[in-house]
Amino acid sequence: MRKENFQFGDVNFKWGDQLADVKSQLPEKDTITLSDEASYMPEVVTIKLPKFWTLNVAHCHFSAVDDDRLIDSIWINIPAQLIDRQQVIKKLIAYLGQGSDYSSDSHYYSDNVVEHCEWVFDNCRISVSMYGGVREEDDERIIGCLSIWLTDVGLLDALYSKPIRDMEAKMADQIVLSSIESFQTKQAQDMRRSRERDMFSDYPADFVVRAFDGLEKEALFQTPLAIRSRITESQICTWQSLAGDYYLSDYWQTVKLEKGLNCSWNNLLPTKFGGVCYVSIEGLVITDEHSRPETKVFIKHLEKILETKIKCRESYSD
Incomplete structure (x- = not known):
C-alpha cells in the first residue's frame, strides 16, 4: 500500500x-x-x-x-x-x-x-x-x-537519473582507450552508497546509486564498461575522451577532471589502529593504505591535469 x-x-x-x-x-x-x-x-x-x-x-x-x-x-x-x-x-x-x-x-x-x-x-x-x-x-x-x-527509489530515478544516464552514454562513446593511465592501490575500492544499496536490495545496485546521486546532485557517473574491463577494483585510472576531456575512474565511479574541483588528500598515520589515506576528488573518494609513495605519484599526475596543487593533510588516526 x-x-x-x-x-x-x-x-x-x-x-x-x-x-x-x-x-x-x-x-x-x-x-x-x-x-x-x-x-x-x-x-x-x-x-x-x-x-x-x-x-x-x-x-x-x-x-x-x-x-x-x-x-x-x-x-x-x-x-x-x-x-x-x-x-x-x-x-x-x-x-x-x-x-x-x-x-x-x-x-x-x-x-x-x-x-x-x-x-x-x-x-x-x-x-x-x-x-x-x-x-x-x-x-x-x-x-x-x-x-x-x-x-521510493523509483520516483527518484524517474525524476533525476536521465541526465546522468545520458552523460554516461555519451562518455561510453567518447573513450580514447590508448589514453588510459592506471594506478595500483593496496586496498580495493568500494561501491558507494552501501546504506542505500542495502535499503533497496531488490533493485540493481547501479540503479540505486544513480537515483540517489541524481537526487543529491553528485558530479559522479558510473564507470563505462570499456574502462571497467581494463582495471580491477584495486586500480584507479585517468583517461581522455575524443574531445580531450580528462576523467578519473575507479572500478565503480567516474568523475570529470576540471579546474576548480574540490580536492583533498588526508594521510592518517597509525596509532592504536592502522593508518589510512583518503584522496577525494569532487565526491569520488579513493581509500588506501597510509603513506604510500605510489599515492604521491598519483597526486602529481592529478595536479598536472588539474593545474593545481593538492596539499597533503597529515595527522594521527584516532
Missing part, C-alpha cells in the same frame, strides 16, 4: 513536491526557512501546525537537498506538554493502523528513546520516537518526534 498525499494544516503535500510548493500554499509570515545546518540538510522550511493526525503539535519541518529537489523527509516535533507517551502512540495507531515495528525501553533520560513505533508503506515510512525526557530541538521543548520519509 502506498501513501501519496498528506494534509499538513492548510498545506496539501504529495511526494514529488518541492519546498517552493509548500511555501506557495501559505502566507510568507507562516514559513521559516533554515539553512544553518547546510552540511547535511541544505534547506529546511518550517510551518506552523497546531494539530496533526489528532495530535496537538506546534510546527512541521520539511527538508530537501536543494530548492529544485523534492522534499524527501518531514518531521513534526511533539511538544513536551504531551508527556503521555503511550497515549501519543495509541492515537497514531488508531489513525494509521497497527505499526509494523514497536519497541520500548525503561531507561528514562532525554537522550534515550523509550517508545518507538514504525509504519511501512510501499513508498514511504512513518515513525514516532518518544524520549525519556524533555529535549531542546529546533527552538522547541519536545518529548518526541514524528518522522515521515520517502523510500
Whole structure:
C-alpha cells in the first residue's frame, strides 16, 4: 500500500513536491526557512501546525537537498506538554493502523528513546520516537518526534537519473582507450552508497546509486564498461575522451577532471589502529593504505591535469 498525499494544516503535500510548493500554499509570515545546518540538510522550511493526525503539535519541518529537489523527509516535533507517551502512540495507531515495528525501553533520560513505533508503506515510512525526557530541538521543548520519509527509489530515478544516464552514454562513446593511465592501490575500492544499496536490495545496485546521486546532485557517473574491463577494483585510472576531456575512474565511479574541483588528500598515520589515506576528488573518494609513495605519484599526475596543487593533510588516526 502506498501513501501519496498528506494534509499538513492548510498545506496539501504529495511526494514529488518541492519546498517552493509548500511555501506557495501559505502566507510568507507562516514559513521559516533554515539553512544553518547546510552540511547535511541544505534547506529546511518550517510551518506552523497546531494539530496533526489528532495530535496537538506546534510546527512541521520539511527538508530537501536543494530548492529544485523534492522534499524527501518531514518531521513534526511533539511538544513536551504531551508527556503521555503511550497515549501519543495509541492515537497514531488508531489513525494509521497497527505499526509494523514497536519497541520500548525503561531507561528514562532525554537522550534515550523509550517508545518507538514504525509504519511501512510501499513508498514511504512513518515513525514516532518518544524520549525519556524533555529535549531542546529546533527552538522547541519536545518529548518526541514524528518522522515521515520517502523510500521510493523509483520516483527518484524517474525524476533525476536521465541526465546522468545520458552523460554516461555519451562518455561510453567518447573513450580514447590508448589514453588510459592506471594506478595500483593496496586496498580495493568500494561501491558507494552501501546504506542505500542495502535499503533497496531488490533493485540493481547501479540503479540505486544513480537515483540517489541524481537526487543529491553528485558530479559522479558510473564507470563505462570499456574502462571497467581494463582495471580491477584495486586500480584507479585517468583517461581522455575524443574531445580531450580528462576523467578519473575507479572500478565503480567516474568523475570529470576540471579546474576548480574540490580536492583533498588526508594521510592518517597509525596509532592504536592502522593508518589510512583518503584522496577525494569532487565526491569520488579513493581509500588506501597510509603513506604510500605510489599515492604521491598519483597526486602529481592529478595536479598536472588539474593545474593545481593538492596539499597533503597529515595527522594521527584516532
